[in-house]
Amino acid sequence: MIAQAGAQSIPLLEYTPHLKNMEMEKTMIAGQKRVAVLCILQSTEAFLLIHRAQDPNRGKYTPIGGKVDLFEGPRQAAYREVREETGLELPSVEVLRFRGVLIETSPTAYNWISFVYSAQVGHFEPPPCREGALEWVPIRCLADIPTPATDLTIYRYVLEGQPFVLDAHWSGELELLTMREELSGKTIYEAAPGSQNHHSTRQMNPFK
Numbered sequence: 001m002i003a004q005a006g007a008q009s010i011p012l013l014e015y016t017p018h019l020k021n022m023e024m025e026k027t028m029i030a031g032q033k034r035v036a037v038l039c040i041l042q043s044t045e046a047f048l049l050i051h052r053a054q055d056p057n058r059g060k061y062t063p064i065g066g067k068v069d070l071f072e073g074p075r076q077a078a079y080r081e082v083r084e085e086t087g088l089e090l091p092s093v094e095v096l097r098f099r100g101v102l103i104e105t106s107p108t109a110y111n112w113i114s115f116v117y118s119a120q121v122g123h124f125e126p127p128p129c130r131e132g133a134l135e136w137v138p139i140r141c142l143a144d145i146p147t148p149a150t151d152l153t154i155y156r157y158v159l160e161g162q163p164f165v166l167d168a169h170w171s172g173e174l175e176l177l178t179m180r181e182e183l184s185g186k187t188i189y190e191a192a193p194g195s196q197n198h199h200s201t202r203q204m205n206p207f208k
Contacts, residue, residue, distance in 0.1 A: 029070070050129060103167045106169070110174060123136070
């Protein structure tokens with residue numbers, strides 16, 4: 001057994017290459033961070049995003065992405081997610097450019113560390129996707145679509161070619177409380193004390 005400070009002990013799984021993520025998640029402690037990737041595919045002046053039909057972020061537009069599998073690195077995970085969700089076979093993992101990291105903390109099960117990548121691709125007709133509808137969104141329209149409160153900031157850093165480490169904290173209702181860029185030490189967003197914390201992405205639009 002693995003001892004966990006302040007938490008119930010969990011069994012040490014005998015990992016094999018075929019062990020499903022579902023099996024590992026059975027051992028996860030509440031609040032433990034999951035590791036994921038986000039991949040921004042860009043064709044000229046548009047990003048390929050998923051209009052999500054499932055939680056988390058149902059009804060919002062997000063980059064392609066998903067969890068990092070067992071025995072898999074984040075770059076390999078981004079390459080796999082692009083293939084699985086869009087049908088696009090990138091020439092190699094090397095075309096994926098590492099952009100930064102998003103750390104998300106909340107008092108719910110929503111706790112993530114996401115590695116963010118981007119790639120330039122040719123325009124193609126998006127296929128059906130199990131997570132929602134794939135859509136090419138013009139960059140000029142990014143501020144006009146429903147997105148997670150962190151994502152417009154990510155897009156700005158990617159478009160400006162700036163590396164980032166974003167540390168975002170959410171309330172129990174998954175409203176953004178604070179977001180800080182750790183490399184510069186800059187506070188990107190902080191909710192007003194005592195506010196009901198119902199903020200739209202438009203209110204913290206980094207493009208304006």
